[in-house]
Amino acid sequence: MSHCAVHGCKTxxxxxxxxVSLHPCPGSSEMRSRWLLLLRNKCPMLDWSSSKLCSKHFENKYFDNQRNLKSTAIPTIFPNPSQSVKAIEGGPVLKTKMDRHLSKMTQAQLVADIKNTTVRLREPLNLSEFLTNDLQTRSDAPLEAKLWLLIKKQDHLNNRLMETIVKNKANAELAENSVEEVSKSKKDLEKNIETYKYIVKCLQEKQATLEEQIEILTAVESR
Known part of the structure; x- marks a missing residue:
């Protein structure tokens, strides 16, 4: 490809x-995944084997002294300022206004907002009539039925997740208790060992005393 693959770029x-130089797409699957995340909706005709991006879409830190593109380079600069992104290592790139607002809400706020919204919505009385045996909505199902099916599936999934969290928490507590019991048993064992050492020492002292007494008796009898 003889031109930059980024939509709107004239290079x-x-x-x-x-x-300005043109650079091919990365060959590794890891880097391709990172590029794909950043180039989504920006390269409508992206082809890993032939597409190229110009150097205007890369920060200076991604070039070496000879202006060669580093293997770890990712495109973060785009023609439209509103589309420019800052790469977040190990996390998703928030590009839309909705994503930015949702990212600011806590999990508790999101759950409360969803519950308040579902309370205001009325579940269709004949919802089951619009469902198939594999729990999908029929083609003639109204939008409300489709929406409520998604809500119920999400609610069921949330309940499963909560059960898993509670179970994992219980397992963690059991493991912690087991560690405490092992630690206590270890301390008891160490205490018993010290006791046994003391008993052995006492027996050794008594044995030494007994041997002295035997020597004395032997000496007396020999006279």
């Missing part, structure tokens, strides 16, 4: 500004 092999 090509024939009209490159001075200092």
């Amino acid at each position: 090509s092999m024939y009209n490159k500004p001075p200092g």
Whole structure:
């Protein structure tokens, strides 16, 4: 491909500004996944084997001294300022206004908001009539039925997750108790060992005393 694959970018092999270069897509699956996350909705015709991106979409830190693109480079600069993203290592890139607002809400706030919304919505009385045997909505089902099926599935999933969390918490407590019991048993064992050492020492002292008494008796009898 002779031009930059980013939508709206006019750079090509024939009209490159001075200092601008075209670079092929990465070959590793890991880097392709990172590029795909950043280029989503920005490269409608992205082809890993032939597409290229120009250097205008990469920060300076991704180039070496010879202006070669590093293998760890990711595109973060785009023509439309509203589309520019800041790569977040190990996390998703928030691009829409909704994503940014949702990311600011806590889990408790999200759950409360969902519950308040579902309370205001009325579940169709004949919801089951619009469901198939594999728990899908029929083609003639109204939008309310489709929405409520999704709500019920999500609610069921949330309940499963909560059960898993509670179970994992209980297992963690059991494991912690087991560790405490093992630690206590270890301390008791160490205490018993010290006791046994003391008993052995006492027996050794008594044995020494007994041997002395035997020597004395032997000496007396020999006279």
